[in-house]
Amino acid sequence: MADPLSVSANVAGLIGLANEVGKIPVNYASNVKSAHEDAHCLQKELTALCHVLEQMRSLLREEKLQGTRFEETAALVSVLGFTNHQVNELYKKLDKLSIQANKNKLADFWERIRWPLKKDECDKAMEEMRRLAQYFQFSLTAANRLDFLSQTK
Numbered sequence: 001m002a003d004p005l006s007v008s009a010n011v012a013g014l015i016g017l018a019n020e021v022g023k024i025p026v027n028y029a030s031n032v033k034s035a036h037e038d039a040h041c042l043q044k045e046l047t048a049l050c051h052v053l054e055q056m057r058s059l060l061r062e063e064k065l066q067g068t069r070f071e072e073t074a075a076l077v078s079v080l081g082f083t084n085h086q087v088n089e090l091y092k093k094l095d096k097l098s099i100q101a102n103k104n105k106l107a108d109f110w111e112r113i114r115w116p117l118k119k120d121e122c123d124k125a126m127e128e129m130r131r132l133a134q135y136f137q138f139s140l141t142a143a144n145r146l147d148f149l150s151q152t153k
Contacts, residue, residue: 022046
């Protein structure tokens with residue numbers, strides 16, 4: 001079982017990871033004049049996900065949730081785990097853009113300017129980030145609705 005503070009800490013870690021992943025396309029776009037449009041779009045989706053995760057983190061830190069316990073099988077816990085996995089996988093693919101210099105300068109240069117995602121991979125990643133952000137947004141909307149209903153009784 002996990003309490004809201006633990007889940008909030010997981011959300012905070014995920015926000016940090018998503019922010020780091022979001023910096024990679026930004027750096028790529030600023031260093032490569034002909035930057036792939038997908039880099040800009042992917043960064044926007046990651047920023048949107050981070051924004052919704054920040055809202056979720058704030059909700060989880062509210063005093064009224066203290067003492068609540070989340071089962072490991074709870075939807076929120078499961079989706080956080082899945083989101084963490086997806087963002088980590090994206091990080092692994094994009095990390096090639098921040099390669100440290102190797103012995104072959106030309107190969108190093110080429111690896112740092114070549115966008116590592118195929119169009120369909122990038123579209124899939126953007127759709128996944130969008131879907132995950134929508135899940136968290138829906139959860140926030142539902143939580144706000146429940147809060148509103150409990151206040152009107």
